[in-house]
Amino acid sequence: MIEQGSIIRAIRAGLDFDPDVINLFGKSTYGRNVKYIEPVTWKDREKKRFQTLKPFLELEKHNAQKLMDDLWDCGLRPSEGSGSAGALKKTENHLADMRKIAFHKLGIKE
Numbered sequence: 001m002i003e004q005g006s007i008i009r010a011i012r013a014g015l016d017f018d019p020d021v022i023n024l025f026g027k028s029t030y031g032r033n034v035k036y037i038e039p040v041t042w043k044d045r046e047k048k049r050f051q052t053l054k055p056f057l058e059l060e061k062h063n064a065q066k067l068m069d070d071l072w073d074c075g076l077r078p079s080e081g082s083g084s085a086g087a088l089k090k091t092e093n094h095l096a097d098m099r100k101i102a103f104h105k106l107g108i109k110e
Contacts, residue, residue, distance in 0.1 A: 005030030008037075008063055010070035022074050024067075 006028040013021040026037035040056055059067065103110055 006035075006063065008057075008059065008067045010067055010074055012074045022071065022076070 006026065008024065008026045011023050011025065013023055024037075028035040045051075100110070102108075
């Protein structure tokens, strides 16, 4: 579990780097020292039929939400998009248009 006072941030790599790369940073200011997350490394492991893997990172909900918000700011969107704000806005605009048409046809002033 990430310690209290910790933050995980996502930042687009920038102009000098690959535009499709997003950098993740993590630090904790809990206690007397500043702690930071070092690069994650991959390790080889023998394949087993039933293998338990431990998560490499566990976030509290508010930290996960901040990370999601940062990723959104970097241009990432959910693949499904079923709950996206953009789709909701389009639906709201469509309903407003339909309301105007219906009121006009029925002779009702808004």
